[in-house]
Amino acid sequence: MNALLARLTPRMHRPDRQQVVQSLKAAAAAIIAWALTGWWLTAPMALMAPWAAVALVQGTVYRSVRTATQLIMMITAGTLLAAGAAALTGDTMIAMIIVLPVTVLLGNVAPVGGQGLYAPTTALFVLAYGSYSLPAVGHRLLETVVGAAVGIAVNALVLPPIHSLHVTGLARSLPRDCGRLLRDIGDEVEDYDAQRAEQWHRDARDLSAALSELHVARGRDAESLRLNPGHRLRRRTPPPSTGWDIVWARVANRLLALTLTLWEIASHRRGLPRPPRRSLHRVGSLLSAAAEVCAADETIMEHGADEERCDRRDAALADAREALAVVKDDLRGHGPDVGAALGSLVADCHALLDDLAPDEGGEGVPPARVHQGGSTA
Structure with missing residues (x-):
């Protein structure tokens, strides 16, 4: 353990002001998104909103907007593909076998950078929780949009990053x-x-x-x-x-x-x-x-x-x-x-x-x- 800590310590550095500010903004965006969807809207899957909000407090406002578009596209694709496969097969395991290869491939080939990971992970959430009815799909997409809007708003209006x-x-x-x-x-x-x-x-x-x-x-x-x-x-x-x-x-x-x-x-x-x-x-x-x-x-x-x-x-x-x-x-x-x-x-x-x-x-x-x-x- 001491040897491991000795190797890791030189790689750690004191966070600068910009990193501290962006970290606090991401945490605040997640809390606001959770309050809107989980407390006010009482959404069944309120996790999606703070998840999206944290991901979208990026290093620049432009990057937040661009990433939001990519993230919503991938989450929508993963949600719809998983819900469609589950509705057609009626079996979670078979639906995973069908959907996961497709969503992983989609995330790798789509021009969305690191946001491609959200397609298979969203599909897993949908199938694991069994929330693939039409109202559940609608709630999931609404929560994602709310979280994205909160993340962009916090990043743009609260000390927007300048480099x-x-x-x-x-x-x-x-x-x-x-x-x-x-x-x-x-x-x-x-x-x-x-x-x-x-x-x-x-x-x-x-x-x-x-x-x-x-x-x-x-x-x-x-x-x-x-x-x-x-x-x-x-x-x-x-x-x-x-x-x-x-x-x-x-x-x-x-x-x-x-x-x-x-x-x-x-x-x-x-x-x-x-x-x-x-x-x-x-x-x-x-x-x-x-x-x-x-x-x-x-x-x-x-x-x-x-x-x-x-x-x-x-x-x-x-x-x-x-x-x-x-x-x-x-x-x-x-x-x-x-x-x-x-x-x-x-x-x-x-x-x-x-x-x-x-x-x-x-x-x-x-x-x-x-x-x-x-x-x-």
């Missing part, structure tokens, strides 16, 4: 994580080994995963505004423009290439010797300066772009450029193999600084000029 804060948090994490990785490499590159370089490469791959998560979050944020009656009334922090994602996708790709080069040099995969310690020290200084650029971008993302913060970023970028020039001077005077290894690092660092620099050609959005509202300065 812009999640997008902003993920966008803010990109420069922070890039800066942390650059700082780690800059501090240790002079005496690193293959194992450390492999870990850096894994961390760089995690940046790509964070970008994918941000892309998904942007879709959810856009969806949360659809059919949402309260989005104009609730406080909403506009996320940065998609230009921010493009810039940091480039930086993440450069870090992936840079860490792969360091890993290959340390593990001798390409047969390249390690550059001299002096050259690696200068590469470390360059990457530490690039980390300061990322730190400035994180501050600008959080507090906005003013003159002082932009000057801090420009100064850090200028320091990184000077360090790059010093590293380039080391390319002279080495043999071809050492020159190839150091040249690969210089090329990766040069491309990294180009991606961190403001776009003089007018394409894309430089990271230091992107505000929380997505505008450029």
Whole structure:
């Protein structure tokens, strides 16, 4: 038991405010649906209403409406097929043998996502409880519709979910994580080994995963505004423009290439010797300066772009450029193999600084000029 708890504990996390709110709304919707059908309407199968209500307090109002349509379709199909089979056969077991394969197949092939499970489970309820008379079928469908209406109403009218804060948090994490990785490499590159370089490469791959998560979050944020009656009334922090994602996708790709080069040099995969310690020290200084650029971008993302913060970023970028020039001077005077290894690092660092620099050609959005509202300065 202790070993099981030890494995499960790292996977558990403290729920955020949005999760708590949605959980309480789902519970409230179930209680309201039960009160309407079980207490006020005295329906014989009032379970269907709270069941539907809980399922329809989704992450967005639009998703609640879409899921309600799918759920009602599947419950209606399962109810009618089960009632028809029971009426024709007069035997519960035979009706199950006929209906369950059909409803399971229907739930799998119908374009309703996870709601397909409701077709066979509803059929089981109908047959197990023997409630397949015409009035019972009508009550079951009415209870489902009432529960769906309650779930949608609670989700739409009580703190309707908006996901812009999640997008902003993920966008803010990109420069922070890039800066942390650059700082780690800059501090240790002079005496690193293959194992450390492999870990850096894994961390760089995690940046790509964070970008994918941000892309998904942007879709959810856009969806949360659809059919949402309260989005104009609730406080909403506009996320940065998609230009921010493009810039940091480039930086993440450069870090992936840079860490792969360091890993290959340390593990001798390409047969390249390690550059001299002096050259690696200068590469470390360059990457530490690039980390300061990322730190400035994180501050600008959080507090906005003013003159002082932009000057801090420009100064850090200028320091990184000077360090790059010093590293380039080391390319002279080495043999071809050492020159190839150091040249690969210089090329990766040069491309990294180009991606961190403001776009003089007018394409894309430089990271230091992107505000929380997505505008450029």
